[in-house]
Amino acid sequence: MALTHWKKLDNPDYIGAYAFQPGEKKTVTIDRIRREMVNGPDGKREECTVVHFREKEKPLILNATNGKMISRLAGSPYVEDWVGLRIVLGVEKVKAFGDVVDAVRVKNERPAEETNAPALPLCSDCGNVIKAFGEWSAPQIAASTKKRFGALLCMDCGNKRKDAQQNE
Numbered sequence: 001m002a003l004t005h006w007k008k009l010d011n012p013d014y015i016g017a018y019a020f021q022p023g024e025k026k027t028v029t030i031d032r033i034r035r036e037m038v039n040g041p042d043g044k045r046e047e048c049t050v051v052h053f054r055e056k057e058k059p060l061i062l063n064a065t066n067g068k069m070i071s072r073l074a075g076s077p078y079v080e081d082w083v084g085l086r087i088v089l090g091v092e093k094v095k096a097f098g099d100v101v102d103a104v105r106v107k108n109e110r111p112a113e114e115t116n117a118p119a120l121p122l123c124s125d126c127g128n129v130i131k132a133f134g135e136w137s138a139p140q141i142a143a144s145t146k147k148r149f150g151a152l153l154c155m156d157c158g159n160k161r162k163d164a165q166q167n168e
């Protein structure tokens with residue numbers, strides 16, 4: 001009897017564990033979700049829910065596990081609310097076909113560039129985060145104190161330096 005390696009069950013038209021380097025994660029943006037006829041590697045056609053991405057990645061056939069994770073991340077079970085959501089894909093070992101195999105999973109995490117968003121500038125004098133003040137945004141205050149005093153300062157410390165200069 002001919003044996004079928006489980007990897008042969010991967011469909012090259014869709015993203016699968018084969019598309020990832022060990023430990024690699026891919027951040028993708030959901031573009032649309034729709035029901036499609038999928039040609040299985042065994043020649044069978046089956047209607048599946050497919051998630052398409054804005055990036056140049058192959059679409060993902062949505063299974064229940066990943067569907068639940070996306071609705072949790074999106075805070076909504078409605079696919080219309082998923083459009084534009086950025087998700088992180090990775091590979092995890094799951095039990096399938098009586099064996100442990102690699103499968104693409106939507107990770108329970110936010111994209112790195114969102115969690116690593118640049119921190120707000122810190123004041124050189126007091127060390128606190130520079131906060132918006134009145135009509136001034138934090139970056140505006142930082143830019144203006146940098147120009148005037150050569151240092152990033154919060155509004156309080158900027159005013160103190162201004163007073164000090166005037167009293168000189």
Ligand SMILES: [Zn+2]
Pocket residue numbers: 123124125126127128153154155156157158
């Ligand atoms: Zn300060």
